[in-house]
Amino acid sequence: MAISNLLPSARTAFAIWGGLYAIAIGLLTTPYFQRHTIYLNALRFPWGAEYHLPHKYGLSPNKTFPFQLTTSDNETLGSWFILSDDLYQSLPVPAPNPESLVSEACRQYPTILFLHGNAATRAYSARVQHYSAFTSRLHANVLAIDYRGFAESTGQPSEEGLILDARAAWDWLIEQGAKGTDILIVGHSLGTGVSANLAAQLSDENIAYRGVVLMSPFSSISELLKTYNIFGLIPLMKPLHMIPYAANAITWALAHKFDTLSAVPRIKGEVMIVHAENDWDIPYEHSEVLFNAFLEKHLPAIDVPRTPSELSNQDWSSFSAQIDQRKDAKSRLLRHTEIEHLAVVDEFTDSSRDVTLVLLRQGGHDYVGTQEGFQDILGAKFGLVRGGKHAIKE
Ligand SMILES: *[C@@H]1O[C@H](CO)[C@@H](O)[C@H](O)[C@H]1NC(C)=O
Ligand SMILES: *[C@@H]1O[C@H](CO)[C@@H](O)[C@H](O)[C@H]1NC(C)=O
16 A cells, blocks of 8 residues: 555544543643542442452462451541461461451451552452462451442542541551551552651651551652653653643642652651662652652752853862762762572661662562562561561560
8 A cells, every 4th residue: 555545544642542532631730630640449340349259369278358447537437457477377177257356367467557558458369478478478457448439348439538548547556456556558650659657657656566568559640640651651751742731730729649758857767768760650869859858858959050151160160069979979978789580779877767768670560579689678577577476566
C-alpha cells in the first residue's frame, strides 16, 4: 500500500486518540473522576470475594479473625487480624476461633499494621503474600484493613477519611492490648501517603511506634501524576507538557494531595523507605526525593546564584566548594551497604532514630516487600527476626 493511502487513517487515529486523551485529562479535573482515578476503589479484585473466609485467599484456616472496624466518624471497615505463625503453629488441632486469641497475640508478638495501595482489596493475592511473609518469616501479627469505599467497607474514600481509617486500626490494636512500640506501620504505594500521615499524627501526639515503612512510595500525588505511567507503560502527563499550564491546572484541581513530603518533618520515629528499581508504576526517584527530604536539614545550605551568567570565576569556585562540602557532609553521614544482586542500603541516624533507604534490584511494584532478602533487612532493622517472644521489645 502506498504511503499516501496510509496517511489519512493515521491522521484520523491520531485525532481520535488525541480527543479521547483531552477528554480523559478534562475529566481528571472533576472531583468524581479524580476520586475514582486516584483510589480505583471500584476495582474490587478479587471480584465477589467472601471476606469472612480468608482461607479461600491463601491464609490457613482459623489463622485470621475477620471483623468490622468502626472509625471515629462511624464508617465500617472490613478488616482481617492475622495471627503470627508462631502462635498459630502452637495451637491445638483443630485450632480455636482466632477471635479468642487476638488479645494474647497483640501482647506477645509485634503487629504490622498494613495499609494497602489503591485498587483491589485486602484479599488480593499480592497482598496476601505480604501477610504470609510478615506472619511467618517475620513472626508478626498483621492487621489489614480495607479503607472506606474499598471492598465491603462503607463510605467513600478521601484523604482525611483514609487517615481516620488508619487511626481507627491503630486505636483498635491498642484496645486489644498491643503496645505502640510493638506496632510497625507498613504502607504500600498509595498506602504510604496514609502511613506517613498516621506516623506524623502519632509523632505530634508523642505516641511511640516501632517504625514506619514506606514501600513504593510517591513524594506527593501532584509529583506522581507528572511521572505516573498507566499500566506501567504510558506516561499520563507527558503529552501535557506541550500545552502551557495544562499540567499545573490538573495539579491545582487536585483535591487528594497525599503530600508525603510535607509530612516528613513531623515524623519522629524510625523510617524505612523501600523501592524496586524496576517499579514501572512509580519511579524509584520518588523514594530518593523522600529520603533526601529527611537528610536535608543535616546538610549545609547552598547559596544558589540568581544569575549564573553573571558569575565571576571567584563566585564559581565558592559555589562549587559549597557543593563539595555538601557531598562530603552527605558521605560522612550516610552508612552505605551494597548486597550484590539484591539491594543498595543507605542509612543515617538523626536524633536517635534511623532513616533507611533500600533500593531493591528487583520486585516491581506489587511484590516489592515480599522477597526474603528484603524481609531479612526489614526484620533486622525493626527487631522482628529472632522470632517468638524475643521479638517483643521490653
Ligand atoms: C453509625 O452507623 C450505623 C449504620 O452503619 C447507624 O445505625 C448508627 O446509628 C450510626 N451511629 C452514629 C453515632 O451515627
Ligand atoms: C476452626 O475453628 C472452628 C471453631 O471456631 C472449628 O470448628 C474448626 O474445626 C477449626 N478448623 C481448623 C482447620 O482448625
